[in-house]
Amino acid sequence: MEAFFVWLGVISAVTFVFSLLMLPWLVGRIPADYFTRPRDPHKWHVMLEPHTIMRNLLGLPVVIAGIAMLVLPGQGILTIMVGLGIMNFPGKFEIEKWVITRRGVLKALNWIRRKERHPLIEVP
Numbered sequence: 560m561e562a563f564f565v566w567l568g569v570i571s572a573v574t575f576v577f578s579l580l581m582l583p584w585l586v587g588r589i590p591a592d593y594f595t596r597p598r599d600p601h602k603w604h605v606m607l608e609p610h611t612i613m614r615n616l617l618g619l620p621v622v623i624a625g626i627a628m629l630v631l632p633g634q635g636i637l638t639i640m641v642g643l644g645i646m647n648f649p650g651k652f653e654i655e656k657w658v659i660t661r662r663g664v665l666k667a668l669n670w671i672r673r674k675e676r677h678p679l680i681e682v683p
Contacts, residue, residue: 567631571627571631571632574627574628574631574638575628578628578637578638579634581641582638583671583675585641586637586641586668586671586675587672589672589680591680591681592681593680594655594659594680594681595682595683606649614646614647615646615647617645618644618645619642619646620642621638621639621641621642621645622638622642622643622646623642624638624642625637625638625639625640625641625642636664637664637667639658640655640658640659640664640668643655659682665680668680
């Protein structure tokens with residue numbers, strides 16, 4: 560059981576450092592008008608395209624790491640947002656809009672963007 564906690568601590572430290580290094584770059588890649596531009600409705604057949612499957616397989620571990628960071632050290636909600644940004648599935652935009660409206664999330668994202676000299680994210 561002690562080995563489990565050691566590994567949990569190591570994984571926690573690695574995800575924390577990884578999120579600190581990658582989040583500014585990933586948050587800077589979000590277009591400023593992402594939440595205000597018109598959207599094409601997603602269709603379910605998009606889920607079967609090979610590039611969509613790869614994006615979802617890459618984004619899922621990031622979302623899972625973000626969920627873990629809600630109770631472990633790290634920026635959980637921001638990491639979840641980045642993971643959702645990587646993924647592509649019907650209903651994704653509504654989930655992203657819900658997360659961005661949580662208290663402090665937009666403020667934190669725009670703080671990171673301001674430090675990196677990117678335009679601030681616009682919200683409706």
